[in-house]
Amino acid sequence: MTRTVRDVMTTRVVSVHKDAPFKAMADMLASRRVSAFPVLDGDGRVIGVVSEADLLVKIAVQAEGTSVIAALRHVREDEKARGITAGELMSSPAITIGPDATIEAAARVMYDRRIKRLPVVTTAGRLMGIISRVDLLSVYSRPDSEIRDEILHQVLPDTMLALPRDLDVAVSDGIVTLSGGPISEHTSRAVMEAARHVQGVVAVRDRFSQ
Secondary structure, eight states, X not given: OOOBHHHHOBSSOOOEETTOBHHHHHHXXXXXXXXXXXXXXXXXXXXXXXXXXXXHHXXXXXXXXXXXXXXXXXXXXXXXXXXXXHHHHSBSSOOOBOTTSBHHHHHHHHHHHTOSEEEEEOTTOBEEEEEEHHHHHGGGGSOHHHHHHHIIIIIHHHHOSSOOTTOEEEEETTEEEEEEOOOOHHHHHHHHHHHHTSTTOOEEEEEEOO
């Protein structure tokens, strides 16, 4: 069964209201041992994310003083350095994802946007949970036997009209080795591609005979 964001997200999320003060957020980052939290409006909708980096701007800018580097700094950093509430410091608009999105879709968003976490929201934008890179990587803890069963009973029947008698599927540490045949090159490519998309698969090795 394909796992979704709902299956791996954390539901106990540390969040703040847009009016949360700077010092309270700095204390929360330390006491709750998180590196960022979603920012909510009065209706519980996610409107941004405040991270350690957002708060660190204040220290960095103050340290630069009136140097040439400080004068060339982007205006947005100056504005953020003067911020005292979550609404003023947050990165927005928030990049979010729905609970029914696939693990692969969430990974693509994180990779493309270079972010470490995604708030999970309802269709109305209200916070449901949060998903991190570590949560996504948990898909690779899937047992080899479970991966093998999915390939044998779902992938192969869906991609091959007839299964070779000597067909063999071996899975070790997430690495799938497919052997048997003979099968056509076209069928071999189709099977390999389908197997690569099975969750938890690290790599696929083609040992089919042509």
